[in-house]
Amino acid sequence: MTGKLQLARRTVQAVSFFFLLYLIIQAAFPLEVRIPVDLYLRLDPFIAIVAFLTQGEIIIRMLPALGVLLLVVIFGNFFCGWFCPMGATLDFFDRVLFREKKRSKPINDQPLKRLRYGIFIFALTAGLLGLQVLYLLDPISLLTRTLVIAFYPPAVYIYNHLLPEIQRFLPGNPFILPAMKLPIFKVNLLIFLFFAGVLALGVIRRRFWCRYLCPLGTLFSLVSRLRIVGRSVSDACVQCGKCPEECSIGAIPGETPRQYRQQDCISCFQCLDCPPEATTFGFHFPRWKTAEGVSLSRRYVVGSLAFGVFSALAIKTNPLQTESGLKNNRLIRPPGALPENKFVAVCTGCGECLKVCPNNALQSTFLEAGLAGLYTPRLVPRIGYCEEHCNFCGRVCPTEAILPLSVEEKQKIQMGVAKIDKTRCIAFEEEKICLVCNEQCSYHAIVGDDKKRPMVKEEICTGCGICENKCPVDGESAIIVYTSGVQKKVKPQPESKA
Amino acid sequence: MDSFSRAKLTRRDLLKGAVAAAALPKMFFLSSYSRPSVAYAAGDADLVIAQQGTPTQLLQAAMAPLGGMGRFVKKGQRVVIKANIAWARTPEQAATNNPELLSALIKMCYQAGAKRVAVWDHTCDNYQFCFSRSGLKKVTQEAGGDIYSGHGRNVYKKVEIPKGKKLKEAEFIQDVLETDVYITFPLPKQHFATELTLGLKNAMGTIWDMELLHKIDLHQCIADINTVRKPDLVVVDAIRILTTNGPKGPGKTEDIGEVCATTDMVAVDAYCASYFKHPKTGKPFRPAEIRFIKNAYDLGLGEMNLSKVRMKKVKAA
Numbered sequence: 079m080t081g082k083l084q085l086a087r088r089t090v091q092a093v094s095f096f097f098l099l100y101l102i103i104q105a106a107f108p109l110e111v112r113i114p115v116d117l118y119l120r121l122d123p124f125i126a127i128v129a130f131l132t133q134g135e136i137i138i139r140m141l142p143a144l145g146v147l148l149l150v151v152i153f154g155n156f157f158c159g160w161f162c163p164m165g166a167t168l169d170f171f172d173r174v175l176f177r178e179k180k181r182s183k184p185i186n187d188q189p190l191k192r193l194r195y196g197i198f199i200f201a202l203t204a205g206l207l208g209l210q211v212l213y214l215l216d217p218i219s220l221l222t223r224t225l226v227i228a229f230y231p232p233a234v235y236i237y238n239h240l241l242p243e244i245q246r247f248l249p250g251n252p253f254i255l256p257a258m259k260l261p262i263f264k265v266n267l268l269i270f271l272f273f274a275g276v277l278a279l280g281v282i283r284r285r286f287w288c289r290y291l292c293p294l295g296t297l298f299s300l301v302s303r304l305r306i307v308g309r310s311v312s313d314a315c316v317q318c319g320k321c322p323e324e325c326s327i328g329a330i331p332g333e334t335p336r337q338y339r340q341q342d343c344i345s346c347f348q349c350l351d352c353p354p355e356a357t358t359f360g361f362h363f364p365r366w367k368t369a370e371g372v373s374l375s376r377r378y379v380v381g382s383l384a385f386g387v388f389s390a391l392a393i394k395t396n397p398l399q400t401e402s403g404l405k406n407n408r409l410i411r412p413p414g415a416l417p418e419n420k421f422v423a424v425c426t427g428c429g430e431c432l433k434v435c436p437n438n439a440l441q442s443t444f445l446e447a448g449l450a451g452l453y454t455p456r457l458v459p460r461i462g463y464c465e466e467h468c469n470f471c472g473r474v475c476p477t478e479a480i481l482p483l484s485v486e487e488k489q490k491i492q493m494g495v496a497k498i499d500k501t502r503c504i505a506f507e508e509e510k511i512c513l514v515c516n517e518q519c520s521y522h523a524i525v526g527d528d529k530k531r532p533m534v535k536e537e538i539c540t541g542c543g544i545c546e547n548k549c550p551v552d553g554e555s556a557i558i559v560y561t562s563g564v565q566k567k568v569k570p571q572p573e574s575k576a
Numbered sequence: 577m578d579s580f581s582r583a584k585l586t587r588r589d590l591l592k593g594a595v596a597a598a599a600l601p602k603m604f605f606l607s608s609y610s611r612p613s614v615a616y617a618a619g620d621a622d623l624v625i626a627q628q629g630t631p632t633q634l635l636q637a638a639m640a641p642l643g644g645m646g647r648f649v650k651k652g653q654r655v656v657i658k659a660n661i662a663w664a665r666t667p668e669q670a671a672t673n674n675p676e677l678l679s680a681l682i683k684m685c686y687q688a689g690a691k692r693v694a695v696w697d698h699t700c701d702n703y704q705f706c707f708s709r710s711g712l713k714k715v716t717q718e719a720g721g722d723i724y725s726g727h728g729r730n731v732y733k734k735v736e737i738p739k740g741k742k743l744k745e746a747e748f749i750q751d752v753l754e755t756d757v758y759i760t761f762p763l764p765k766q767h768f769a770t771e772l773t774l775g776l777k778n779a780m781g782t783i784w785d786m787e788l789l790h791k792i793d794l795h796q797c798i799a800d801i802n803t804v805r806k807p808d809l810v811v812v813d814a815i816r817i818l819t820t821n822g823p824k825g826p827g828k829t830e831d832i833g834e835v836c837a838t839t840d841m842v843a844v845d846a847y848c849a850s851y852f853k854h855p856k857t858g859k860p861f862r863p864a865e866i867r868f869i870k871n872a873y874d875l876g877l878g879e880m881n882l883s884k885v886r887m888k889k890v891k892a893a
Contacts, residue, residue, distance in 0.1 A: 107702075107704040107705070108704070108708065238728070238730070241730070242730070255724070255728075255731070256724060256725055256726060256727055256728030256730065256731050257728030257729070257730045257731075258728065259727055259728070436702045436704060436705070437702055465664070465701065465702050465705055466664060466701070466705075467664050467705050467709060468702075468705065504790070504791060510790065510791065510793070510794075511769050511770070511790070511793075511794050511795070512769065512790040512791070512794070513768055513769035513790075514769075514787055514790050516768050516769065517700075517767065517768065517769060517822075517823055517824060518700060518824065519824070520701075520824065522821055526768050526769070530768070530769060548700075548787060549787075550787035550788060550790050550791045551791075
C-alpha cells in the first residue's frame with residue numbers, strides 16, 4: 079500500500095518536472111501552446127504575493143496562485159511533496175548522489191529550522207524596500223532560470239554536435255540540417271554554481287533546501303496550520319523511531335512521534351510506512367495545536383527584520399544603485415517593460431523571456447542594473463536584436479513586468495535610439511558602400527544621404543538593435559543603441575514618405 | 577491575393593515593347609503558339625520573358641521556349657532553389673517571392689523527374705518569422721519540397737574563389753555547391769546601397785558572412801561569388817516588384833506581371849534593371865549603371881548587352 083503510494087508520488091513528481099521542462103521547451107517560436115508556458119510561475123503564491131505588494135496592484139495572470147494558496151490552507155501542504163518541480167529535482171538528486179549512511183547523524187537542528195523563517199522575514203522586508211533577493215530564492219523561478227540559463231545552452235551545444243552523427247544514419251539525406259543557433263548567456267556559470275550548491279546541501283540532510291531555506295515552503299508553513307487533512311497515530315505506536323527518520327521534511331519530533339508539526343508536513347506519506355501500522359492520514363477537524371519545533375524568539379524576528387532593512391539600505395546607498403549609477407544608457411529593457419524601478423521590483427528573473435526570445439537578444443543582467451536588478455532581462459543588440467513581428471517576451475512574463483502587448487503596439491515602443499559612430503562607420507571612414515543598417519532597419523529609421531552614408535531618424539527609431547547587430551564593423555558596432563531610461567512611443571509617421 | 581497574382585500590361589511594358597518594336601508582330605504571332613503543350617527545341621531563346629497570366633501560366637510559358645524544365649532537370653536529380661525569403665514580410669509587400677510561383681516551380685521540377693527539391697535561403701530576419709510570414713514554407717511543403725535556412729554554420733563549406741577579383745574565399749551553402757541542379761529564384765527590388773537587387777545579388781543568400789562583402793567591396797564581391805556555382809537556370813519573379821524602401825520594404829510596389837527564365841544570369845539582370853527608374857535621371861536603369869552587373873560581365877559571367885541576347889517575349893494566357 080505505502081509502496082504504491084510512494085510510486086504514485088514519484089510518478090507525479092516526475093510528470094510535474096517533465097511537464098515544466100516541456101513548457102520551457104515550448105517557450106519558443108511559434109508559441110502556440112494552449113497552456114501558458116509560464117504556468118508554474120503563475121501558480122506560485124509566493125511570487126504572487128510579493129509581486130502584488132511591490133507592484134501595488136493585482137496582476138490578473140498571477141491570480142491562479144491564490145487558488146493554490148487556498149487549497150494549501152484547506153488541505154495542507156501537498157504542493158512541495160507532490161507537485162513542486164524543485165522538490166522533485168531535490169528528491170531525485172538526494173537519492174542518486176548521496177547515500178543515506180553517509181549523512182551525519184541527526185543533530186539538533188533547531189537553529190537551522192528557524193533559518194528559513196529568518197530568511198523569509200529578511201527577504202520580505204528587503205523586498206518591500208526594493209531589494210529583490212526573494213525572487214532569487216523562489217524555487218519555481220530558481221529552477222526555471224537554472225534550466226534556461228545554465229542547461230539550455232549546453233543541451234543545444236550537444237544537439238548541434240550530435241546532429242551530423244545522427245544524420246549519417248538517416249538514409250537518403252545527402253546534406254546536413256542547419257544547426258540550432260547556440261543560445262548564450264553571460265551569467266550561466268554563476269547560476270549553475272548556485273544550483274549545484276543547493277543540490278550539494280542534500281549531503282547534510284535530505285531536502286535541506288526545503289527544510290531550512292525555501293521561502294515558498296515557509297509561506298505554506300505559515301498558512302497551513304489549520305489544514306483538514308492530516309496525520310493521526312493510534313495507540314499501536316511503539317515509538318520505533320522510524321517515522322522521524324523517514325520524514326523528508328523533519329516534521330515529526332523524534333521524542334514524540336505521535337505528534338507532528340502539521341504546518342510543515344508536505345503530505346509525502348512516507349510515515350505511512352509504519353511497522354505497527356499505527357499511522358493513518360485522513361480528514362479531521364482543523365486544530366491549532368502542534369508539536370513544538372521552531373521557537374521564533376522576538377529577538378530573532380526583530381534581528382531578521384533589521385537585517386533585511388539594513389541590507390536594503392546598503393543596496394540603496396551603493397553607487398551601483400544610486401541615480402547616477404543607474405544611468406547606464408546601454409541598459410535596454412525588453413519592449414513594454416515597466417519603468418525601471420517597478421521593473422526590478424516585479425521581475426522575478428525566471429528567464430522565460432530569455433528562453434522565448436527568438437534571437438537570443440534578451441540577456442540576464444549581472445550588475446548592470448545594480449544589485450537590485452540581478453538576473454533581470456536586458457536587450458543586448460550585438461548578441462541579438464528585437465524581432466519586428468515578435469511580442470513573445472510580454473506574452474510569457476508571469477508577473478507582467480513586461481506588458482503583454484500586441485505586435486502592433488510593440489512595434490511602436492521606443493526602447494532606445496540608435497546613434498552612429500562616424501569615426502568607425504566604414505561608410506564615413508573608408509567611403510565604402512555598406513548601408514547594412516539601412517537595409518536591415520525594419521522601420522525605415524535609417525536613411526542614406528547622397529553619398530550613401532547612413533543617418534538615423536531618431537523620432538521613428540525603436541531601438542530594436544538590428545542595425546547594431548548586423549553592423550559589419552569588427553568588435554563594437556559602429557551604430558549603437560542608447561536608451562534614455564524611459565520607454566516612449568514612437569511618433570506616428572505620415573504615410574506619404576518615399 | 578487574386579488581383580495580386582493577375583498580371584496586367586502597364587505603360588512600361590509597352591515602352592519596353594517599343595524597344596523591340598520590330599519584333600512585335602513576331603511576338604504576337606508566337607504568342608498563339610506559346611502554350612506549355614508546345615514543345616520547343618532546346619535553346620530556342622536564351623532569355624524568355626512571359627507576360628500576362630497567372631503565376632503558373634507565366635512560368636510554364638517562360639520555360640517552354642528554353643526547352644522546358646526537362647532540359648535542366650533530369651530524372652532522379654536533386655534540385656536546389658535559392659529563393660528570396662530574406663525578410664519577414666507578407667507576399668503582398670513584394671519583399672519575398674510569390675508563393676504561387678514558387679509552388680509552380682517546385683511542382684514543375686518534380687514533373688521533370690526531380691528526386692527532391694530543396695528551397696534554401698540565408699535569411700536576414702529571423703528565419704522562422706520569414707518562413708511563416710512570407711507563406712513560402714507552407715507552399716514549399718505543400719508542393720512536396722523541403723525548406724531550409726542557412727542560420728547554422730554547419731551547412732556551409734569553405735571554398736576558394738579562383739576567379740574572384742577581391743573575394744578569394746567564402747563559405748557557401750554546401751547543398752548549393754553539390755546539388756545536381758541549381759536554380760536561382762530572385763525577385764527584383766530597389767536597393768539603396770546597390771541601387772537594385774536582382775539575380776546576381778540573390779547569391780548573397782548562399783554565403784555565410786554577408787556582412788563581410790560590404791566591408792570589402794560589395795559590387796565586386798557580388799560578381800565574385802557568382803563565379804563559384806553558376807545557376808543552371810535563373811527564374812526571375814517579376815510579378816510584383818518593390819520600387820521603394822528596398823530591399824526590406826514595405827514600400828511602393830509595382831505589378832509588372834512578368835516571369836523571366838534564362839540561363840544567362842547577367843542578361844536577365846540587365847533586362848530587369850529596366851523595370852526601375854534611376855533616381856537622378858528618372859529614366860530606366862541601363863545595365864552598366866548597376867556596378868555589379870558590369871563587374872559580372874567583366875568576369876565573363878554573361879552578356880550585358882541585350883542586343884546580343886536571343887530574347888523572346890511570350891504571352892502566357
